[in-house]
Amino acid sequence: xxxxxxxxxxxxxxxxxxxxxxREYIFEDAADKRYxxxxxxxxxxxxxxxxxxxxxxxxHYHLLVKTEKRALSFVMQKLNNNYAxxxxxxxxxxxxxxxxxxxxxxxxxxxxxxxxxxxxxxNPVKAEMTENSYDYKWSSDMHYRRNNNRFVDIDFVLDIxxxxxxxxxKQYIELMGNEETLSKMDFVVNEVIENKDTDGKPEPExxxxxxxxxILWSTGVGKEDFDxxxxxxxxxxxxxxxxxxxKLAQGEGYTLEQxxxxxxxxxxxxxxxxxxxx
Numbered sequence: 526x527x528x529x530x531x532x533x534x535x536x537x538x539x540x541x542x543x544x545x546x547x548r549e550y551i552f553e554d555a556a557d558k559r560y561x562x563x564x565x566x567x568x569x570x571x572x573x574x575x576x577x578x579x580x581x582x583x584x585h586y587h588l589l590v591k592t593e594k595r596a597l598s599f600v601m602q603k604l605n606n607n608y609a610x611x612x613x614x615x616x617x618x619x620x621x622x623x624x625x626x627x628x629x630x631x632x633x634x635x636x637x638x639x640x641x642x643x644x645x646x647x648n649p650v651k652a653e654m655t656e657n658s659y660d661y662k663w664s665s666d667m668h669y670r671r672n673n674n675r676f677v678d679i680d681f682v683l684d685i686x687x688x689x690x691x692x693x694x695k696q697y698i699e700l701m702g703n704e705e706t707l708s709k710m711d712f713v714v715n716e717v718i719e720n721k722d723t724d725g726k727p728e729p730e731x732x733x734x735x736x737x738x739x740i741l742w743s744t745g746v747g748k749e750d751f752d753x754x755x756x757x758x759x760x761x762x763x764x765x766x767x768x769x770x771x772k773l774a775q776g777e778g779y780t781l782e783q784x785x786x787x788x789x790x791x792x793x794x795x796x797x798x799x800x801x802x803x
Contacts, residue, residue, distance in 0.1 A: 543627035544585035575678040580664035587645045636792035737787040744769040757789040
């Protein structure tokens with residue numbers, strides 16, 4: 526089966542994940558992690574890349590980026606080829622360093638943006654590599670806590686939270702520490718990231734052919750399960766239907782907030798469901 530083409534345009538925001546070939550540990554020590562970061566520094570400005578978040582683990586990395594000049598595929602090819610040359614030379618071998626294809630998810634609204642940023646920064650905690658996100662050296666978490674925008678473009682994220690920087694950082698710290706904060710923070714309500722095409726014009730709204738209930742029915746869900754999903758039931762047997770519903774609804778151009786509202790949920794809960802099953 527042919528791969529689906531990636532959705533790429535100027536101003537798009539992505540969550541990017543790339544793993545070592547066969548999940549090998551390709552970031553074994555501090556020197557490896559520093560080299561990847563230096564490679565990002567080298568390409569950021571020439572390629573018009575905004576880096577809003579990152580974490581480097583032992584066998585993979587996560588990036589939260591916004592593209593302006595070059596397509597994401599071109600940026601990733603440059604970054605990964607550069608690191609692969611370094612790593613192969615270091616260990617004296619040739620061949621694949623990364624898995625054959627990186628994974629990228631288009632960020633469509635601010636709820637999803639903050640859910641992804643939280644997910645990225647808590648990766649080392651969930652992997653039991655550290656007790657707190659701020660103790661892990663190889664992530665962008667401390668850039669936010671210290672108001673340091675020399676490498677990470679923290680302004681994009683923090684300005685959405687509040688124009689008062691002290692208040693923005695305070696709420697950011699609350700978000701990292703408490704998952705429930707995401708659904709309570711007023712900055713995410715009715716906020717949508719402005720995505721633009723290569724001409725700098727707003728993307729036209731997609732014409733929808735079905736409403737959200739019709740999309741949910743199209744997953745093959747039964748009447749009883751349909752009612753449970755509409756009432757935000759968390760039964761595990763409903764997850765496949767929910768995932769298919771979300772996928773189809775996004776294909777029709779609905780935002781996470783609209784998708785969530787239709788089943789009495791929150792966009793952060795929908796985003797977390799997608800991340801847990803990615």
